[in-house]
Amino acid sequence: MSFEIIASNLLSGVLWGGILALIALGLSIVLGVMRLINLAHGEIMVAGAYCALVIGSLTGLDPLIALPLIAAIMVVVAVPLQQLLLAPLAGKGAEAPMMTTFAVSLILQNLFLVGFSADTRSIGQGYSTQPFSIGPISVPLIYVLGFVISVGIIGAVYLLVNRSAFGRDLRASALDPVAAASVGVNVRRVHALTFGLGAACAATGGVLVGIALSFTPTTGAAYLLTSFAIVVLGGMGSIFGTLVAGIVLGVIQSIGALVLGDGFRDLVGLVLFLAVLAVRPAGLFGRRT
Structure with missing residues (x-):
């Protein structure tokens, strides 16, 4: 196996990993602040891809240019959804909110099937298949663009959480929502906006996935x-x-x-997931409590 193939695959892994991190960031924020296992997270990601598909067909707008609009749409949809379905379940255990998000995921899947059928879709753009070369190393251009956009959004979320008044309220709500409420933090509002932020990150990642690969209602x-x-x-x-x-x-x-073939890509990742979960449940960068 040549050096060019190995190097290109490793660089592609780094770049694609940045896009995966953006998608996972939405899940991590909601889990960290609200202690909510959002089983509809994947469907929210797919909703972003379908949203880009519809906006592109109606307006001809490039999906990367439409990212802020798509993120705003997902926030507008997700915040009322959290307030209507999840906020009333606060303090009633983890099972009820988790099962509610599971129901939402099933509803969204069926809505996608009704609205777009089960056909495989892709947000085709000129740069979807265009290569980006550095000497003998070549990767898809969309991977480079997606990585830059993802890291930029992750950096912006970091600044929002650590350098803003909302971020201060968010951190306080994550540490102790009762104590935060006692000093004037509107925890319910923080949770709603956090859920909206998580949805925006997922949907943005979904657009990048839709451009780079393909998607269906069950992706x-x-x-x-x-x-x-x-x-x-x-x-x-x-x-x-x-x-x-x-x-x-x-x-x-x-x-x-x-090494093993493309069909084993997800298997290798899940084996790593189980290994880390068994050895260090708090994660490599998490704090033990």
């Missing part, structure tokens, strides 16, 4: 499992850990596909 399940693996590997609620874990998982998946 979200695989990315939900991958996101769980990244969250466990990087540590719940850790933004930096999520980015590093996404890149690590992307590289390991590429190595697994290179």
